[in-house]
Amino acid sequence: MKKTGYIFCGLAVMALMASAQDNKVKKADTKFTNYAYASAIQSYEQLVKDGYTEEEVYKNLGNANYLNANYEEASSWYGKLFALEGADIDPEYMYRYAQTLKSLEKYTESDQWMDRFNGASATDQRGVLYSENQDYLEQIAERSGRYELKNIGLNSKVSDFAPSFHEDGLVFSTARDSGLLSKNIHKWNNGSFLNLYKAEQDDQGNFTDVDKLSKKLNKKTHESSTAFTKDGQTMYFTRNNSDDGKFERDEEGVSRLKIYRATKENNEWKNIEELPFNGDSYSVAHPTLNKDETKLYFASDMPGTKGQSDIYVIDINKDGSFGTPQNLGERINTEARETFPFVTQSDKLYFSSDGHPGLGGLDVFATDLKNERGEVFNVGRPLNGEEDDFSYIIDEETKKGFFASNRKGGQGNDDIYSFVEMTPLDFTCHTNITGIVKDEKTNALLTDASVTVYDKDNQVVSSSSTDDKGAFEMEGNCAKGSYKVVATKTDYEDSTKTFNTEKSEDVTGIEVMLVQVDNGAPIGTDLAKYLNIEPIYFDFDKYFIREDARNSIEKVLAYLNEYPSVKVQVRSHTDSRAKDSYNMKLSANRAKATAEYLVAAGIPSNRISYEGYGETELTNDCDNNVPCSKEKHQLNRRSEFVVVE
Structure with a gap:
C-alpha cells in the first residue's frame, strides 16, 4: 500500500544525532x-x-x-x-x-x-503468534485458492483503494485528479491528496460514470474509507483533521485522521460533523457498520492502543450519540498495524494486519466476532500476496467483493480488485476432547459420570457423560490456553484433569480417576451407636458436659468435620425421677448445652438443632413405678446425636 497519509505512521520517529556541522x-x-x-x-x-x-x-x-x-x-x-x-x-x-x-x-x-x-x-504478541504458528505457510496454503480475482476498469495510474458498497455501485478513494500544484502534493510520498469517487456498475459488472462523490465532501485534505447506512442517507468517512478544508496539525506538526459523519438532504451530502471520540493527538479512521447499524468499527492509535493501530468498536445510540470506544483486544490486535476493518451481515470481521503471520506487507485476516475465543484466519492466496492487501469488503449473499493491493502488474500504485469467493472460509471449530473415567481403587470403567470442560477463566466449554464403556467425547474450544476436565459421579469424589492446547487441535487419551466415598451414617442414625462410642451422660439434675463425655463428643466433632454436609439433631433425656414438666425443661437445657459445645468447637449452627425429650424415651424399665439403682437411672440421663440430613 503506497502510503498517502491514510494509515498510521508506525515506529516513533527518531531524531538523528548527527553532527551539527553537517x-x-x-x-x-x-x-x-x-x-x-x-x-x-x-x-x-x-x-x-x-x-x-x-x-x-x-x-x-x-x-x-x-x-x-x-x-x-x-x-x-x-x-x-x-x-x-x-x-x-x-x-x-x-x-x-x-x-x-x-x-x-x-x-x-x-x-x-x-x-x-x-x-x-x-512478550511481544507478534513473536508469540509466530512461535505458536511456525507452520503458518502451510496453514495459509490450506486456505488458499478460494478466490477468483480481477483488476477492474476504474483504476488509475495512481492510488485507488478503500472501496465501499453504495447503492448499485462503489465509492472509493483515489489520488487521480488533484493536479501537480505543490499545495496538492503530499510530502509523505510526493503523491496527490485523496478524494472520494463513485462509480456505477452495469448489468455486466463493468463500472461506468466514474466521478467525484461530492464537492462538499472533497476538500484539500485526504478523504477516504467510507461506510453507508442501508437507506443511503448517512455516511461515515475518514478525513485529515481540518478547519474549513485546511489542514490542522498537532504539536508534532502532524495532521491526524478523523472520522466524520454526513447526512443526505435533497440528494446532497450535508451536515458534515466530526465524531466526538476523535482526537487531535491521535488518528481515528476506516469506519464500518455492523448489520443493525448499532455499532461502528474503526482503526485508531488512540490512548490504550496496543500497537501502531488497533481495531476498536463503539456503540451508536438510538439518538445518534455514541458510547465509549472499546479495543477488540489481543486476539485481534498486535503491536503492529491492524487496520481497514469490515464487518459482514453475519458478524464476520475482515481486517488487514502486518502483525499476524502472513505473506508480507499487510494481509487480509478474518474472524468470527460472535466467538470471543475464535481463531483469526489468514484468508490465503491469491487474495493475499507478498505486498499490501487491504480494504476488503464482501457481499455474503453473492460471494462477490472488492479489495485493494499494490501488487505487481497493477495499473497504479494501489489498485482495486474485484473477487468472487468460490469456497467460503470455514469459521467453525472442529476439535474433539476424548477420554475415560475409572474407579481409582478397582480400575473399573464408570458409566453415567458427568464430565465438564472449563477454560482458564472457569467458564464452561462443553459437557457430556460417559457411555457404557466409561468413555466420553465432546467438542472443545479452539482457543489456545489451559483447560480442566472435571468428572463427577454419585458416591464418588469429584476429580480434575488439566491439559493445555497451543491452537486448534484434538485432545485424546484423558483419563480421570474417581475415588469412591463413604456417604456416612443414614438419616435417623444415632452417631454414638454408629461410631461405637460411649454415650454422653449427665449427672443427676445437671446439664453441664462432664469430663468423661469429652472424648466421645470429640469423635462426633471429627465425624461432622469429615462430612460437612451432614446435619444432626441433639436429643437429650432425663431419668424418671422428678416431675415430668421439670424433666422436660432439664432435658432441653442438656440438649442446648450439648449443641452449644459443638458450635463452640466450630460446627456451623445451621447444622445443629436440639430438642429435649424429658423422661419420655427411657432406655430401660426404670419409670415412675419401678424402683431402680443409680446405675440404671444413669443410663437414661443422656444426649444422642441423630442424623437428620
Missing part, C-alpha cells in the same frame, strides 16, 4: 522528522553516495521506504543496518526486516529474523 544530514533529518519521506529518501541516498554509513541514516532510509511500502528498498537498507558492527538496534527493526524479506519471498530468511525478534521481545 548541513546535509540536518536537512535530511528535518525532512524525515516532518514526515516528508519521499524527499528524505532522496537526501539520505545522496548522503550514502557521498560516503555516509551511519546507523541512523540506514534506519531512516529503511523506515522511510517501509512506510511508503517500498519493501524491496527497505529490505536493502535494513540489511545494511544489521551488517554494521557493534550497532545496538531496537528489536522493532528485526521485525520490519523480517516483514520486508517476506515481500521478497525469502521466507526462510524471514523466519530466522523472526526467531531473533522473538528472542529479543519474548
